[in-house]
Amino acid sequence: AEQLKAISQTSCSVLKEMGPRIEWIHSYVSGNKITCIYRAENESLIREHAKKGGFPVTSITEVVTVISPATAK
Numbered sequence: 398a399e400q401l402k403a404i405s406q407t408s409c410s411v412l413k414e415m416g417p418r419i420e421w422i423h424s425y426v427s428g429n430k431i432t433c434i435y436r437a438e439n440e441s442l443i444r445e446h447a448k449k450g451g452f453p454v455t456s457i458t459e460v461v462t463v464i465s466p467a468t469a470k
Contacts, residue, residue, distance in 0.1 A: 401426065404452075411450045418442055434460075 412421055419437040437443050440457050447454040 404431070407450050408446070408452070411446055414449070415442070415446060419446055 408421055412419060419435060419442040422434040422436060424431050424433040435443055435446075440459075443457055444454060446452070
């Protein structure tokens with residue numbers, strides 16, 4: 398819990414410095430992996446955030462649409 402708090406604090410500090418062109422929505426934690434969801438103008442902003450925060454980036458995938466059980470109706 399303390400590690401996740403520290404990571405979150407670092408991320409928020411970097412995002413505040415970077416301004417409104419990138420927003421952290423939330424992250425999923427599974428085992429030793431964290432998958433982060435951002436709203437950003439472009440991929441380079443996500444990479445910049447990762448570099449400034451010292452976070453590793455293994456891949457970036459653009460989400461083009463979202464579906465849910467409501468989509469089936």
